[in-house]
Amino acid sequence: MNILLSIIYLISTITFIVGLKKLGHPETAKSGNLIASVGMGLAIVGTIFINDIEVPIIIYVLIGVAITIGSIMGWLIAMKVEMTKMPELVSLFNGFGGASAALIGVVEFIGNDNISGTKATMVATILSAVAIGSITFSGSLVAWGKLNGSLKSVIKIPQYNIINNLFVIAIISFSAYIVMSGSDSQLFLYGLLGLGIVYGVLFVLPIGGADMPVVISLLNSLTGIAAAITGVLYDNMVMLVGGILVGSAGIILTISMCKAMNRTLGSVIFGSFGATAVAEEGINKSLGTIKKTTSSDAAIMMNYATNVIIVPGYGLAVAQAQHVIHELEELLVSKGVNVKYAIHPVAGRMPGHMNVLLAESNVDYSILSEMDDINPQFANADVVLVVGANDVVNPAAHNDPASPIYGMPILDVEKAKHIVVNKRSMKAGYAGIENELFYNSKTSMLFGDAKEALTELVGELKGM
Incomplete structure (x- = not known):
């Protein structure tokens, strides 16, 4: 060189x-x-x-x-692109990266005049680029469709765990057959490409939108691996290193996301990922009663508070209320209130979604606190304002061994002195279960669109 x-x-x-x-x-x-x-x-x-x-x-x-x-x-x-649309953009661009790797594999296979005489390791490398690239491409496009609302959040496929696992076995077996037989059949190549595309679709289709942080992280990692494989094909060190960095960083992030969702990497890949427990209709577990509040009452609590913690969730992004919540935060600080944001690792639709969203409204980075750092501080919080978050603050993760989210690390909001939760309705989160926090005696529910509710809250505070 x-x-x-x-x-x-x-x-x-x-x-x-x-x-x-x-x-x-x-x-x-x-x-x-x-x-x-x-x-x-x-x-x-x-x-x-x-x-x-x-x-x-x-x-x-x-x-x-x-x-x-x-x-x-x-x-x-x-x-x-709007910040609220950033997850879709990441998925779309990531899909194009996978498509590039798949096309490179196809070109290398077709352009090799002596594929049967090529070393088995090189043929395996070419086929790996085709398979991984095609899975990433179609999977990322489905994720993009779910995030922008073009596709239903969850599309159930009968026995999809078995079907998906059979596709994985088929892709590996078919690739091994091509390598071992030394076949130069383009029909086999396109068959492998088709299997990868179909599996990418089937893999992401059943997964709910709330689970997308893990999916996007995993797909990004696969794109990095595909890029590293193309680096091997072209003996290009910078492609190889770049791909390894993206792939390894993506895997580390995926594992972190899995821990935050109380899942294992194996369950992500082999089927149970995205399967959520749906609460039975008509069953009331008598968790307690819901206590509603108004913007005026919530403003009074915050006005006389010393420490306020804000917990942003996807509902904040949907309502595009990031600028209003920053205005609320600045207003509270001007009144001498100590304000911090509590960020759960999987809040939103992609890793770091809440950080990106709040950065758009110029929230000071120093008051953004990760889950492990902020959890010990909830006990000293006079008021916690939860905006659009659900399962990441559900105490059932600690209290109910039968709950599908039991063991999932959550924000310890229930330890605060007073809790105000802003939601559009009592609709369950991705786990399909009741949120015990909403029935807590310290919790007041502020129903309504996040942007409208926060705007009213700001107006009330300005008048005090």
Whole structure:
């Protein structure tokens, strides 16, 4: 390999690592993203113009046109997308990454004039790119459809656990047969591609929208693995390292998300993931009575509080109330109230969704607290305001061994002195069960659209 190109790849690899490190904190995330982007730009330019291969001018023209069109489209989409739509954008872009890996595998298989004479390990690598890339592509598109409302949140498939597992076995077995037989049949290749696409759809279809943080994290990881495989195909170190970084980071994040959802990685991959227990209609467990409140009463509680903790959930994003809640927070701080936000790892529709949403409204990063840090502080909170969150604050995770969320780490909201919960209705969360918190004697329910309710709350506070 050209020495200059090797140096460029080394620099790019370092920028990826530094960028990934900076992405670990909101204050440095923007600079980390820019650093990694510069590194990727260097790698692309180096790969195109510094190589030992004679390339016709027309190829350079086509590459330039493709990069220009892609850059303009990406820039326009990124500039116009709303923060509430960020999960859909992540899923869509991730799907295109998987499609790229699958297409590279297809091209390598078809373009190899002596596939039967190619080492089995290389053929296996090509087929892995096709299979993983196609699964990621179709799965990400289904996730995108669920998140933007084009598809139903949960589409039940009879015996889908068995069907999905059979598809996994079929993909592995079919790939092994192609490798061992040395077949160069394009029909087999397209058959494997089709199996991957169908499995990606079946894998995500039964999963509810509330479970999407884990799904998106896992699909991102698969895209990274697919990118690493293409790096092996082209003996390209920067693709390999970049793919490994994305894949490993995605797996670590997926495992963290699984723990936060009280699931195992095995249950995510092999079937029980997304299966939720639906509460039986008409059964009242006599948890207690619901106590309603008004914006005026909630404002009085907060006005005379010393410590207030805000718990944002997906309902906040749906109502696009991030700017109003920031206004509420600033108003409380101006009155001498100590305000913090409690962020659950799986609140929202993608990892870090609440952090991104609140960042859009310029909430100070220093008052965003992760679950493990904020839980000990709930006992000292005078008022906790829960906006659009449900299962992540349900005490049944601690109190009811029969509950489907038993053992799931939650925010210990029930320990606060007073609790105000804003919801549109008493509709259950993704687990389909009653929330014990809503019946707590310390809880007051503030029903209504989050944006409207918070706006009224701000108005009441301003008048005090």
